[in-house]
Amino acid sequence: MKAAYLIKNGKPEEAFEIREIDKPIPGHDQVLIKVEGFGLNFADVMARLGHYKDAPPLPAILGYDVVGTIDAKGEGVEEFNVGDRVTALTRFGGYAEFAVSDRRAIAKIPDDMDAGVGVALSTQYCTAYMLSIEMVRLHKNDHVLIHAAAGGVGTALIQIAQHHECIIFGTAGSDKKIQSLKDSGVHHAINYRKEDFAEVIRKIVGKRGLDVVFDPIGGSSVKKGFRLLGAGGRIITFGGSAMTQAKGLLGKIRVGIGFGIYHPVAFLMNSRGMIGVNMLRIADQRPHMIERVMKKVVKMTEEGILKPEVGGEFSIDELADSHRFLESRKSMGKIIVRW
Incomplete structure (x- = not known):
């Protein structure tokens, strides 16, 4: 099979190489998926630039979400069959013609669902649901701030907040x-x-003040958002896109300092909270949460509550272009790369 390897950190046109490798074999509780397309996430950009500490050592196959059909399954997989069309989270390995996923990180999708819509569900919409429903519970008339609101997760958060009749910034x-x-x-x-x-x-x-702030940016944005919270307010941090714009070590240090320093007493006295969300960590330690959320977002999409938007489609030969497009911040909605 073919796979796109990240061979060096830096510019997208120099970072990737297509290689021919053996198909992986699914282990216990795993399925092998024949990939129609994989999604792009800002974590991919951070990994390419060398800013993502969870990324595997080079050379590596990136990719956290795919859509495709089950090609094979390992022991312990009973609820899915070969030929089922699924959306899936992958712990890396998504930039390939075949990818392995845990059975608890996949969900069946209709055969007529657009691949771009399907791949948006596994990362962007699962992340948004995890942030807004599992980590906090939105209520009618909550005042909610969504940063990077035109992006994939931002779009999903808007739709969930609208479903709960929130006031949205x-x-x-x-x-x-x-x-x-x-x-x-x-x-x-x-x-x-x-x-x-x-x-x-x-x-x-x-x-x-605000009831909830969703921040994928990091740096001083978090500090400002925290100060906007009213009593009972919570800020949810789930990314650090500001780090990709930082120039040199000094710039990265500035971003880190920009987050601010917080003492537990400040949370207590002002009745404010801060929650950090790392979907990879949750998938590793709480896979049942991922399973629950995957099924829920597919159901909400089929019911018309969620309406994933495709922000760009690229072929595998345009992988570098897709990274540049995402990094330019011009994208709106989910970006998919097809084989």
Whole structure:
């Protein structure tokens, strides 16, 4: 089979190499999936740049989500059959014609579901559900801030927040994305390149503060978001995209310091909370949570509650282009790379 290997950190056009390797063999509780396409996530960019500590040593096959059909299954797999079309989370290895996944990290999808929609469910929509339902519980009229709101996870969070009738604040970095947020029903869309999101929100919510902040950016964005929380508010951090924009070691140090330093007493006295979410860690230690969430997001999509959007489609020969597109922050919705 063919697989796209990350052979060096750096520019996308120099980082990948297509190699011919043997098909993996599924072990106990695993399935082998013939991949139609795999998704791109910001963690892929961070791994390519050498900023993702969970990435395997080079040369490595990246890829956290795929859509395809089950080609083979190992012992212990009873609820799935060869030929079933599935969306799946992969602990790396997704940039290949065949990929292995744990049986608890896959869900059946309809044969007529677009592959881009299917692959969006496994990472973006599972992440959004984990953040907004498993880690916090959204309620009607909650004031919610979603950073990178035009991206894959951001789009999913908007749809879940709308389902719970929340008041939604969303940030994005271009007028085109801001218009897209407004069209999707975001109540307060803020272009962070033109305005300080914290100042804009503070003028609107006053002392009430926000109930929930979803932050995949990191750095000073987290510190600002924490200060916007009202009593009972929570900030959920689930990424560090600011690190990819940092230049040199000094820039990375600035991003790290920008997160701020927090004493437990501050959480207690102000009744605020901070939760960090790493989906790989949850998949490793709480696979039953992933299984539950996978089934739930597929069901909500079939019911029309969730409506995944495809933000870009590329062929495997355009892998470098797909990375550049995601890194440019011009994408809206899920990016899929097809074999």
